[in-house]
Amino acid sequence: MVLLHGLGCSARTWRHLVHELDDELDCVALDLPGHGEESGSDALTVAQMVETVLEQVAELLRVRRPRAWVLAGHSMGGKVATLVAAAAEAGRPGLTPPAALVLVASSPLGVEPMEESKRAQMIGWRADGELSEQDAAEFVDANTADALPADDRAEAVADVRRVSRTAWLAWLERGSLEDWSGTGPVRTSTLVVAGGADGDLGADAQRRLVLPAVAATEVVEVPGAAHLGMLEQPAALAELVRDHLHWTLPPPDLPPGLAALLASDRVSARTRRVLLRRLAPPRPHEQVLSDAQRATLVAVVARVLPQRATDVDLADRIEADLAAGVGDGWRFADLPDDVAAWRAGLDTLAGRPGGFAELDDDAQDAVLADVVAGQVGSANAGHLSTEQMTLWFEDVRAAVVRTWVSHPAAMARIGYDGFANGGDGARKQGYLRVGAGEREPWQTLPLEVLA
Amino acid sequence: MRLDEMRTHATSEVVDAVVIGTGAGGAPILARLAAAGLSVVALEAGSNSEPGDHTADELEAADIYWMDDRLSAGEMPEVFGSNNSGRGVGGAMLHWGAFCPRPDARDLALRSTTGAGVDWPLAHAELVPYLAEVERFLSVSGPATYPWDDTRSYALPPVARNAPAQAMARGCEAVGLTATDAPVGLVTRDVHQEHWGLRQACVNCGSCHQGCRNGSKASMDATYLPLAVAWGAEIRPDSMVTGMERDEHGRITAVVYRRDGVEHRQRCRAVFLCGGGVETPRLLLNLGLANSSGQVGRNYMAHVATQVWGRFEDEMRMNRGYPSSLITEDLLRPDGADFAGGYLVQSLGVQPVTLATSLARGGELWGDRLVDLLEDYTHLAGIGINGECLPHESNRLVLTDEVDAHGLRRARVDFGRGDNEDAIDAHAEATMREVWEAAGARDVFTIPRSAHTLGTCRMGPDADSAVVDADCRAFDVDNLWICDSSVFPSSLAANPALTIMALALRTADRFLAGTPRP
Ligand SMILES: Cc1cc2nc3c(=O)[nH]c(=O)nc-3n(C[C@H](O)[C@H](O)[C@H](O)COP(=O)(O)OP(=O)(O)OC[C@H]3O[C@@H](n4cnc5c(N)ncnc54)[C@H](O)[C@@H]3O)c2cc1C
Ligand code: SF4
Numbered sequence: 001m002v003l004l005h006g007l008g009c010s011a012r013t014w015r016h017l018v019h020e021l022d023d024e025l026d027c028v029a030l031d032l033p034g035h036g037e038e039s040g041s042d043a044l045t046v047a048q049m050v051e052t053v054l055e056q057v058a059e060l061l062r063v064r065r066p067r068a069w070v071l072a073g074h075s076m077g078g079k080v081a082t083l084v085a086a087a088a089e090a091g092r093p094g095l096t097p098p099a100a101l102v103l104v105a106s107s108p109l110g111v112e113p114m115e116e117s118k119r120a121q122m123i124g125w126r127a128d129g130e131l132s133e134q135d136a137a138e139f140v141d142a143n144t145a146d147a148l149p150a151d152d153r154a155e156a157v158a159d160v161r162r163v164s165r166t167a168w169l170a171w172l173e174r175g176s177l178e179d180w181s182g183t184g185p186v187r188t189s190t191l192v193v194a195g196g197a198d199g200d201l202g203a204d205a206q207r208r209l210v211l212p213a214v215a216a217t218e219v220v221e222v223p224g225a226a227h228l229g230m231l232e233q234p235a236a237l238a239e240l241v242r243d244h245l246h247w248t249l250p251p252p253d254l255p256p257g258l259a260a261l262l263a264s265d266r267v268s269a270r271t272r273r274v275l276l277r278r279l280a281p282p283r284p285h286e287q288v289l290s291d292a293q294r295a296t297l298v299a300v301v302a303r304v305l306p307q308r309a310t311d312v313d314l315a316d317r318i319e320a321d322l323a324a325g326v327g328d329g330w331r332f333a334d335l336p337d338d339v340a341a342w343r344a345g346l347d348t349l350a351g352r353p354g355g356f357a358e359l360d361d362d363a364q365d366a367v368l369a370d371v372v373a374g375q376v377g378s379a380n381a382g383h384l385s386t387e388q389m390t391l392w393f394e395d396v397r398a399a400v401v402r403t404w405v406s407h408p409a410a411m412a413r414i415g416y417d418g419f420a421n422g423g424d425g426a427r428k429q430g431y432l433r434v435g436a437g438e439r440e441p442w443q444t445l446p447l448e449v450l451a
Numbered sequence: 452m453r454l455d456e457m458r459t460h461a462t463s464e465v466v467d468a469v470v471i472g473t474g475a476g477g478a479p480i481l482a483r484l485a486a487a488g489l490s491v492v493a494l495e496a497g498s499n500s501e502p503g504d505h506t507a508d509e510l511e512a513a514d515i516y517w518m519d520d521r522l523s524a525g526e527m528p529e530v531f532g533s534n535n536s537g538r539g540v541g542g543a544m545l546h547w548g549a550f551c552p553r554p555d556a557r558d559l560a561l562r563s564t565t566g567a568g569v570d571w572p573l574a575h576a577e578l579v580p581y582l583a584e585v586e587r588f589l590s591v592s593g594p595a596t597y598p599w600d601d602t603r604s605y606a607l608p609p610v611a612r613n614a615p616a617q618a619m620a621r622g623c624e625a626v627g628l629t630a631t632d633a634p635v636g637l638v639t640r641d642v643h644q645e646h647w648g649l650r651q652a653c654v655n656c657g658s659c660h661q662g663c664r665n666g667s668k669a670s671m672d673a674t675y676l677p678l679a680v681a682w683g684a685e686i687r688p689d690s691m692v693t694g695m696e697r698d699e700h701g702r703i704t705a706v707v708y709r710r711d712g713v714e715h716r717q718r719c720r721a722v723f724l725c726g727g728g729v730e731t732p733r734l735l736l737n738l739g740l741a742n743s744s745g746q747v748g749r750n751y752m753a754h755v756a757t758q759v760w761g762r763f764e765d766e767m768r769m770n771r772g773y774p775s776s777l778i779t780e781d782l783l784r785p786d787g788a789d790f791a792g793g794y795l796v797q798s799l800g801v802q803p804v805t806l807a808t809s810l811a812r813g814g815e816l817w818g819d820r821l822v823d824l825l826e827d828y829t830h831l832a833g834i835g836i837n838g839e840c841l842p843h844e845s846n847r848l849v850l851t852d853e854v855d856a857h858g859l860r861r862a863r864v865d866f867g868r869g870d871n872e873d874a875i876d877a878h879a880e881a882t883m884r885e886v887w888e889a890a891g892a893r894d895v896f897t898i899p900r901s902a903h904t905l906g907t908c909r910m911g912p913d914a915d916s917a918v919v920d921a922d923c924r925a926f927d928v929d930n931l932w933i934c935d936s937s938v939f940p941s942s943l944a945a946n947p948a949l950t951i952m953a954l955a956l957r958t959a960d961r962f963l964a965g966t967p968r969p
Contacts, residue, residue: 268664270504274511304817308826329516329532333524333851333863365818372815391528397811397821405807405825406510414828416803418770419507421656428665430654434772436614436765443768446829 006075010036020238034167044170068099078106108209110181136160143227145197190214191244195225266420282320415446474542475951476935477725478671483959485682497539505662509804512661526867541672549636567791572921581953589669593634613772615832622890633778636669646681728904748848755838756902759883761892769800790874792839799833908937
């Protein structure tokens, strides 16, 4: 994860957040030109900052070879990060697009909303070169909801004062006013965070000015934070990042051919997001089944769909869908609602003489064939009748195949590449070759690695 | 579609008409009434979207289906959700398959020609100009000459034949059936759609059922609805109709709906109910409206939609290309048939989740046999039919005691097949197996299926036997018109959307002409 700070901050502004995340992520916070250790740099225009970061990231990718990388930007660094992501998506040699973008109280690609008097005041602070301790402290305090702990505050004040005068003015007089909104929208899955108590760059501005430029549908507000969320609420921010990455980072075992196809511009941002989310294990969910029911479910699922080359946790996903109330728009009138039907169906199987989970494969298959034939059922309370069992087992089959086939690993296995039939460009790619026995060069599924 | 600059109306304004639902029935009516200068408001339960918002992912595409539970019963319980429903600005036309045959004249006169089923109370010839108008407006693509109707021609060239279509062409030829490129509701060339913009030529992506992302397909939100808005109609998305207010004469004075959890009432002079074959009767039954005949919910029909599948030596990759690019109408009245009516055959490209679900449900498959087939996905291809379904009293929609989030009672649909459907099914299965084997398919197997939700508010000659008259006007309520798949008195073999749209234009014209009740 590469982190880009905002105006008046530096790489170390991120340190609490990095501390929260460094078990899971290899974090690299950069000093932007004119800031922190780079206060001597004169690459101060937006375009130059973007170029500098692109070079640094390309170098990092070359040396560290991560399986994916993520970009985070705060305030001014958010504008830079969005442009870096756009450039990476546009296809820069040596650079894969980031797997996710995290924007914290980001400046928009367009003109940053800022009261002229405030802009004038901030420019005025550097009229005679040095920034006074008092002005820097005012800047820091104005950007936090509650006063920061003394150490953090002192460091933040020092960072503001470290910014070179030319960098400070370059952003306030030029960079923040440059309208880059013609670039994008960025397709990388984006987390947009706003401080609940932020002013000009709060949730409303994020919604109006930042959302349209990125692949995100909502702005997440962090309570108890103003503009410096990473210092004010690092734990909450880390949780949001973790949550977002859970859905967007490709899992480590994703075959490279599939990863490349998913990342390609043949896949729309929405479809990519959905498939990557589906690749991740289901999020923790309410346990709607008992341990015994779950054991029966695992056994049934394995017989309905004996997986050969994939290892999708079907039973867990089915339970997650049940817990979330994901239905398919109808149900058999003769069955109770989904959760009740599944519980009762599993109990009926387990309660039959001889049980179910403890049988061997052939015996289980025989029981399921009997279910189809209307020969398994019970009149006990909380169980299903023979007719109901037949219907319920039809629902089971449908849920199992749906869960398996919709998983990208299964798609790769069966050679389905229809998810890559059109990206977000003005013209969708579709298929040029549709006849029997014809393939387009990019059609490499099914992957041999999975076979 | 863009709704930001549309004309808006106050709910207190008495608008000329409220149209409920924006699918194949509602959209053309809305456009016609607006173009005639009427003030019209459409209330649509689903959301508004842009073509680019759709996703090729089959599960994620559930956002354009009606996913609120319906209860299915009977010998052949109906599969709803992604199989048989739609919700959104554009209705089920957001994800229709765009297969666009015309109804056959003989099918509208089934009773008088075969003694079975019922006749439509209007002549086929009356529909023809409307069918042609819809085809023209939607820029339907198809063959230059149509083997079963020499009066017909299509403006745009046919859509590319994909692998299943090639196989079907081969198989039909071998067994002596005529097959040709299907009439399809999509553009095969870039076309500028008035009041909407550029409908890009179909790119053969194969995702019609998940929503067309480039406006190629004749979705209502790229055709009739922008036309309606350009003429001053207002479309209110996310607005679920839950009630109607009536005066002492029984006329509807306002339509009650919920938007964002708040109840509103739109005052109006007339109402067009176009919620589709399930929601229309469900609403009427919930409100106890227009049902003196006792026919609301009765005669639910679903086309016989049997599919035959097989494995081919070549890679088929049937998800590629427009899904049903070949048709034969040779079996509309097969020689020596022991049933009334007939069926159309089409080639099938089916996305994997849909296929797998059919295999698991109708195909009753599981275990190794299921996995063998799924792993052969790139080699599978199918053909399927759309066949006549006669109206049966016992096939009906009723209300259950369960209520939905709006307090409306949920629908239960009982469906089963009669002898005529079984006979069509058997005939079709035999024919398709023959075609498929001749085409080179191996491991041929059949999946029983049905499709479309029809009937339930039948059109007919009198108030005792029908809900609406031949103008689609409710017998019981003076200012209520119903126009969607629910008014079909018989199913017709043709897939329904084109007929619904034509009927919608005719209904609007009859309303505008102020035709007195026959
Ligand atoms: C997957 C699929 C593929 C199909 N393929 C084809 C094909 O290839 N060829 C063909 O001819 N036909 C096809 N059809 C059928 C065709 O789409 C339908 O017959 C047609 O859309 C029905 O039109 P309608 O006006 O009756 O209802 P719909 O198009 O379903 O429109 C009804 C609308 O009313 C709204 N609504 C319902 N109740 C309320 C309420 N209470 N308040 C507000 N709004 C409400 C719904 O949200 C919906 O948007 C297909 C259907 C499906 C589901
Ligand atoms: S196949 Fe053609 S009409 Fe169908 S969704 Fe794709 S582009 Fe649209």
